[in-house]
Amino acid sequence: MTASKTFSIGELAQEFDITPRSIRFYEEQGLLEPERNGQTRIYHKKDRIRLKLILRGKRLGFSLAETKTLFNLYDSNENSRAQNEVILDMIRDKRAVLTQQLEDIRMLMNELDDLEQRCRIELEQQTRGKLA
Secondary structure, three states, rough: OOOOOOOOHHHHHHHHHOOOOHHHHHOOOOOOOOOEEEEEEEOHHHHHHHHHHHOOOOOOOOOHHHHHHHHHHHHOOOOOOHHHHHHHHHHHHHHHHHHHHHHHHHHHHHHHHHHHHHHHHHHHHHHHHHOO
16 A cells, blocks of 8 residues: 655645645644644645645635534535535625625725716816916
8 A cells, every 4th residue: 555645834835825834723723634743744635635625715705614614514424415505505605795795895986986076076176266
């Protein structure tokens, strides 16, 4: 039986362009569980995959708690149906939040457009007044 590839904290940090401190933080949060050899952390393929999923979830706006929920669900039941149902619920919730944020941004942009237009008109009137 061939030993599976392992990774050091430095190798993972470099591969994913994050700091070793970030990786240790994910470990403290219970998201990664590297093997230990004294003080040395030894990461396996599962840890690498989980780190990739943590970072992808972060990019998509999922909290570490949400990511941990998914990991716990997978660890306790490898039934992908249950995991997929939870993920779909999380996606629906995330979309609702993002949709609201998008609407809020649109409203703010409209308000900024209105303010900008009023300022330009007033500035133009002030400039004309000085020339007259």
